[in-house]
Amino acid sequence: MARRIVVTSGKGGVGKTTVTANIGMEIARQGYKVLLIDGDVGLNNLDVVLGIENKAVYDMADVLEGKCRISQALIPYDDKGNLSVMPSAHAYNSEDIGAKNFRNLVARLNNYFDYIFIDCPAGIEGGFHRAVSAASEAILVTTSSVSSIRDADKVLSLLTSYELNEINVIVNRVRGDLIMQGEIMSVGEVAKLLRFPPLGAVPEDDHITIYSQLGRLGEQLSVSRDAFRMIASNIITGKRRIYDCTLPYRGILGKIKMKLRKNA
Amino acid sequence: MRSSGGRQVFRRLERVLLGDKIGGTGETVDVMKNDIIKVLSGYMDVKDLSIAVSTETGGGYSIVIRAKASRISMPNVIK
Numbered sequence: 001m002a003r004r005i006v007v008t009s010g011k012g013g014v015g016k017t018t019v020t021a022n023i024g025m026e027i028a029r030q031g032y033k034v035l036l037i038d039g040d041v042g043l044n045n046l047d048v049v050l051g052i053e054n055k056a057v058y059d060m061a062d063v064l065e066g067k068c069r070i071s072q073a074l075i076p077y078d079d080k081g082n083l084s085v086m087p088s089a090h091a092y093n094s095e096d097i098g099a100k101n102f103r104n105l106v107a108r109l110n111n112y113f114d115y116i117f118i119d120c121p122a123g124i125e126g127g128f129h130r131a132v133s134a135a136s137e138a139i140l141v142t143t144s145s146v147s148s149i150r151d152a153d154k155v156l157s158l159l160t161s162y163e164l165n166e167i168n169v170i171v172n173r174v175r176g177d178l179i180m181q182g183e184i185m186s187v188g189e190v191a192k193l194l195r196f197p198p199l200g201a202v203p204e205d206d207h208i209t210i211y212s213q214l215g216r217l218g219e220q221l222s223v224s225r226d227a228f229r230m231i232a233s234n235i236i237t238g239k240r241r242i243y244d245c246t247l248p249y250r251g252i253l254g255k256i257k258m259k260l261r262k263n264a
Numbered sequence: 265m266r267s268s269g270g271r272q273v274f275r276r277l278e279r280v281l282l283g284d285k286i287g288g289t290g291e292t293v294d295v296m297k298n299d300i301i302k303v304l305s306g307y308m309d310v311k312d313l314s315i316a317v318s319t320e321t322g323g324g325y326s327i328v329i330r331a332k333a334s335r336i337s338m339p340n341v342i343k
Contacts, residue, residue, distance in 0.1 A: 146277055153281045157318070182267040189274050193281060195318060 002113040004106060005235075006039070006135035008159070009142060010151030012122030015172040016141045017045050018208050020119040021217050022224070023139075026232035028083035032114040035074070037106065038088040039131035040121040041097050047087045050077060051215025061089035064101050070108060077218070084113075099130040106134040115235075124158060132159065137166040139199060143173045144185050153194055168199035170231065175204050176245035177258045187242060200231035203245040223248065278314075285317040285325070300329060308333035 007020040020036060028034040037060070038046040047053040055075045058068040077083040086109075089097070109116060118135055121127035132138065138159050142152035152169070159167050171187045178184040185193075187201040207222035227243035234240055249258045279290040286292065293315070301310050312332040317325050 146273065146280070149277055150280060150284065153284065157285070160318075179270070182271070183269045185270045185274050185277075189270065193274065193277055195316065 002035070002110050002116045003235075004110070004116045004118065004134060004136045005139055006118040006120050006131050006137070007139045007141060008120035008128065008132065008155060009122060009140060009148070010124060010155035011142075011148045014141050014143050014148050015202075015208070016122070017049055017119050018212055018217065019139075019141050019170060019172055019202065019228075020117050021046060021049055021212075022208075022228040023232055023235065024083060024115070024117050025077075025218055026225075026228050027115055027236065028078060028080075030232065030236065031082065032236070033082055033112065034115045034117065035084050035086060035109060035113045036077075037086045037116060037118045039102075039118040039127065039134075041088045041127060041130075043121060044088040046085060046119050047075075048215060049212045049217055050085060051217070052077060052085060052087075053215070056087040059087045059089045060105065061097065063105060064097060070105075097130065099126075099133050102130045103134045124155060128155075128158075132162050132164075135162075136164065137168070138162075138164050139168050139170055140194075140196070141170050141172050142190065142194070144171060144175075144187075144190050149190060149193060156194055156196060167196060169194055169196045170199050171201045173204045174201050174245040176247065177249045177261050180246050180249045180254075180258060187245065197240060198242055199234055199240070200227060201243050201245050202227040202231075203243070203248075282315060282317055300331075304331055304333075306339045308336040 007016055009016045024034045024036045036046060038044040047056055052075050058073040060073060062068045063070050063073045073086055074084040075087065077085055106116060106118070118131045120131035140152055140155055140159070142148045156167065169191060171190050174187060175184060179186050187198055191198045202224050205222050205224035207220045208224055211217050211220040230241050230243050248254060279293050282293050283289050297313055297315065301313055304310050310331055311334050314330045316328040316330070
């Protein structure tokens with residue numbers, strides 16, 4: 001029986017899709033069977049971030065319409081066969097796929113994977129409901145920006161009305177240098193505002209932007225990978241080890257780095 | 265020198281999020297806070313007061329009022 005985890009945010013552009021992809025990859029690297037479902041019908045991007053857009057012959061809509069078997073819509077991502085991706089339908093309107101059909105689809109996949117991650121669309125409309133109602137747990141991704149936190153707070157309130165076993169928060173794109181300077185809130189303060197303990201923190205990382213635009217997210221080996229590895233381990237073990245995004249800016253070298261970044 | 269920008273943002277957001285939950289503005293929150301402080305002042309010297317509101321499953325709110333006091337005193341009971 002898989003743990004079905006929806007990755008949501010409320011606000012768009014906080015890095016939900018890259019977080020979903022990175023966590024999925026890290027858990028799969030640890031030997032678990034992982035499926036990533038692109039729940040963003042009509043505005044799907046998971047395939048393009050992972051560079052598998054040309055491998056998608058069938059998608060979620062084809063399965064629901066009975067045009068193919070469920071296994072034909074699963075794209076294997078890694079050589080070991082631990083990570084698979086189910087793309088959503090780009091040509092579809094979000095409303096064309098109902099919550100009940102989506103839930104049934106996820107339920108059919110339940111026995112074949114250890115973890116199923118659903119990349120939720122931004123917003124709190126029908127697509128949000130469809131994705132959350134198929135999940136048993138939720139991860140809310142936010143940045144430390146005021147608009148992102150305000151939306152996250154609203155989404156957290158909505159999530160509590162669903163029957164979810166766990167709701168966790170990940171603070172993404174954290175600027176450790178600005179935290180050190182006291183210019184922005186720390187990860188702890190963001191969690192305190194949202195009243196949910198953080199599952200992880202991911203530092204702002206240009207490599208994510210560069211590698212995801214090339215569709216080679218799986219190849220990036222930067223600092224954020226350590227943060228994602230830590231989050232993956234927290235999900236598996238239930239522990240709460242949080243990556244310290246201020247670490248690169250500590251000590252003399254850190255201060256120099258901070259100054260250089262400020263002047264850049 | 266370390267900036268206090270982050271701290272300011274925290275306080276600002278605290279008010280915004282609370283305002284969102286109770287359907288009012290930051291000013292509404294201040295009025296509510298002042299009224300609660302007024303009541304509590306009869307029993308203690310309030311140093312700091314924070315209100316946390318969270319929505320509950322199936323509707324309704326869970327409200328936590330946390331007050332810090334420098335001194336607690338028994339009220340003068342008028343007979």
